[in-house]
Amino acid sequence: MSLERTAVRQRAEAVLRRLAGDQARLREDQWRAIEALVIDRRRVLCVQRTGWGKSAVYFVATALLRERDAAAQRDAAAQRDAAGPAGPTVIVSPLLALMRNQVDAAARAGIRARTINSANLDEWDEITAEIHAGTVDVLLISPERLNNPDFRDGVLPKLAATTGLLVVDEAHCVSDWGHDFRPDYRRLRTFLGKLPERTPVLATTATANARVTQDVAEQLGTEPAAPAAPRPDVLVLRGSLDRESLRLGVLDLPSPAHRLGWLADHLDRLPGSGIIYTLTVAAATETAEFLRSRGWAVAAYTGQAEDADRRAAEQDLLDNKIKALVATSALGMGFDKPDLGFVVHLGAPPSPIAYYQQVGRAGRAVEHAEVLLLPGAEDAAIWRYFASLAFPPEEQVRAVLAVLRTDRPLSTQALEPLVDLRRARLELMLKVLDVDGAVRRVRGGWLATGEPWLYDGARLRRVAAARATEQQAMIEYAATAGCRMRYLRECLDDAEAVDCGRCDRCAEALFTPEVSPTALTVAQTFLGRPGVQIAPKKLWPTGLESVGVPLKGRIAPTEQALPGRAVGRLSDLGWGGRLRGLVGEGTPDGEVPDEVAAAVIEVLKAWAHGDDRWPSRPAGVVAVDSRSHPMLVGSLAERIATVGRLPLLGRVSSAGSAGADGPRGNSAQRVRTLHGTLTVPESLAGALAGLAGPVLLVDDLVDSGWTMTMAARELRRAGAQAVLPLALALAA
CATH class of the missing domain: 3.40.50.300 (P-loop containing nucleotide triphosphate hydrolases)
Incomplete structure (x- = not known):
């Protein structure tokens, strides 16, 4: 080992002791990573078990790089020969909890760390000034911050040009083969491409198999800013993943x-x-x-x-x-x-x-x-439910791109009435399209770039197949004899x-x-206790007027439902399994089972006497015209009316499939589909006119909540004093 490398290792050991205690010593692969970053200015991927000390690598490397930069600035001659910029280490980190731990750890090593995230908006200007002044050693940001328009256009260019070390924490998130893929991590390709030549880069993870490791290493090899520079050689340090404790x-x-x-x-x-x-x-x-x-x-x-x-x-x-x-x-x-x-x-x-x-x-x-x-x-x-939230089919993606080919940006809320995707899935898709260059996030929302874009169905199918294989492997883990x-x-x-x-x-x-x-x-x-609240809707979704639905702002109090009740959620530990078998997608229709009817009666009893009891006893029962389970809903309404000695007033009629409150679309799409399709028959309206109390509105499943909301609105407009929603299940 050369004198320079020996000296650097001695300093690295000293910093580690400051960070982790007097007994701490560098592992051999920790030193190899630090050596590659500080002396050789390479790109390094560390795949090491949890607790191995990956954060120690980047904090020690940061301390050494900052010391070298400070010495260079004190010596003009050395400054001309300094290998690399004098900027901070930038750590791209996925979670606020992780950022908080890292800030505390940095302080123990004498390193000044700051973070820019959604929870400290009032500190952004101050932190940006400190970065420009060179007083910040480590800046922690989320991958989402890389595409925040203000940060991307105002802070990122100078930050990339002066970064002393880039750290990609939890780097398996970069790969869509990984268990926790995040599209925003793919924006690191752009960041990597803007780094000055020979800026060291470290990626760390504890959870990457060979395929994920190869994918991340390839992405770390993005060409640097200098066009004539050779493709960087990524050093992969992969250790044993045993956890002896x-x-x-x-x-x-x-x-x-x-x-x-x-x-x-x-x-x-x-x-x-x-x-x-x-x-x-x-x-x-x-x-x-x-x-x-x-x-x-x-x-x-x-x-x-x-x-x-x-x-x-x-x-x-x-x-x-x-x-x-x-x-x-x-x-x-x-x-x-x-x-x-x-x-x-x-x-x-x-x-x-x-x-x-x-x-x-x-x-x-x-x-x-x-x-x-x-x-x-x-x-x-x-598992199947969460898998259903994956990247949408090509026709839905193309529909979104067509809508975004406008002269003005559209926010996610403005897009919802125009496309048939729920918000979480829509936002995921937009992030992927942004990374792929098909759309761009700007102030006010999203715009299509007009760049050619290919729907990589083959890759999506391979990823879905890999997920299915992983699920089977988890089943086999539980059953393994080894x-x-x-x-x-x-x-x-x-x-x-x-x-x-x-x-x-x-x-x-x-x-x-x-x-x-x-x-x-x-x-x-x-777990057998039935009863969860159905929260009433109070605001219409944004942007309905753009699709010809004249509803906006607050739902008129005279048209709102009161808080309602359901037996349970489909995701509940107790009632979830029984309810999924009764009202889940594709389940057969039939009479309400006795044990479920009994649970509904228990819910009604508790509702009548609890602290948040209904304002007055129901005066009648109305059913929602269910497309998927008409017999189930009808028989439930009849049982309630019989046990409660209440009149069964009829049904809120629906045209076509409007009565199905299934998992399709977002709130704006649901309201658009339902608007004008729910009606109160004359016979039901006549019965409501003389009713001296609220009505129970009965349905099988509340998913988006808009079928109940709009059926209640029609009942209120037809003369109902108040509407109490009652369902067998909430979707979530």
């Missing part, structure tokens, strides 16, 4: 009630504090509520929670004030609690790679951590995979699937 196990339990009962019985045997992952927001909320009712200090953590609430929940777990966070995948990459003692999954993630990423949160600084999977029969249905850690490592193409000697296949299982009768009974009672 993790003890993996699987418990096959027959129902959601058994799984909740098991947790109530055994949570005290799980070491320290940890994370309980669920597949849906509803499951996270239900599980947290149940465990709190059994005396456990837990908190729910989902993407629907406010940022302040998520921060507070994270801190409570870090401070060991709670036994567990019950979380969706919103708590994933980057959450760093070194002494996390366990990770339990209620339901299996859709791939071994995603599972490995989540269990990697545990056991970083403890000798043993417990990792348990409790798969459910409903897992596959949930070592579980070896199975996960082989799924990530770890060439060093061997039996771990710790999991429930290699050694004696520490936990059994036994559930006490008391815990099971309590869980069954808890």
